[in-house]
Amino acid sequence: MTLFYRVKQFYWALTAELNDSDKNFIKVNLNENEFRLFNKLSLQERKHSVKVAYDVQKICNDKFKNIDVSLLLKAALLHDVGKVYTKLNILDKSLLVLGDKISKGRLKKFCNIKKIKVYYYHPKLGKELLENIEKNNELLYLVENHHNNRIKGNLNLDILRYCDKIN
Ligand SMILES: [Fe+2]
Known part of the structure; x- marks a missing residue:
């Protein structure tokens, strides 16, 4: 990720707020249980997830007509849960992004520190949380693997990872 994106992300995080159309978009795309879980995220994370979902929607409308958009929108909204x-x-x-770079991932060893654990393992933690309320395995798979760059050839995952990266 370029420095430009990092600076932009920093600015977005500082100025995050959800407007009425964001709130409506969230309500339309999540069921009650998903909505309850989503609302436990910080405002910054919710705003980030909405932006990811908007880009997913745009890409699907522009380029990929045969995709299950409602599934992918749920995945986008819930990926960081x-x-x-x-x-x-x-x-x-x-600090975590910087620490990860400098330590070449060895920061992972300090998973007894909650923030470090969540930084590295939130995809797995999110999948485990969602298992209680979701039956769709593809949705669980997308959430669990949204930072796994080794998986190739899954279009849903490619779209989600791309939209996550640019937001
Ligand atoms: Fe994430």
Whole structure:
């Protein structure tokens, strides 16, 4: 990810708010249980997830007509739901991204620290949370693997990862 995107993300996080059409969009695309879980996320995370979902919708409308858009929109809105376990503020996140780079991933060893655990393992934590309320395995798979760049050839995952990265 370029420095330009990082700076943009930093600015977005500082100025995050949900307007009425965001709130409506969330309500339309999530059921009651999903909505309840989603609302446990910080405002920054909710705003990020909505932006990811808007881009997913745009890409699907423009390029991919045969995709299950409602599934992918749910995945976009819920992909970071594993972050409900702790609030990672923008400074935490900047330090974690930097620490991960400098330590070449060895920061992972300090998973006894909650913020570090959530940073690295929120996809798995999110999938485990969603298992209680979701039956759709593809949705669980997308959430669990949204940072797994080794998986190739899954169009849904490619779209989700791309939209996550640019937001
Ligand atoms: Fe994530």
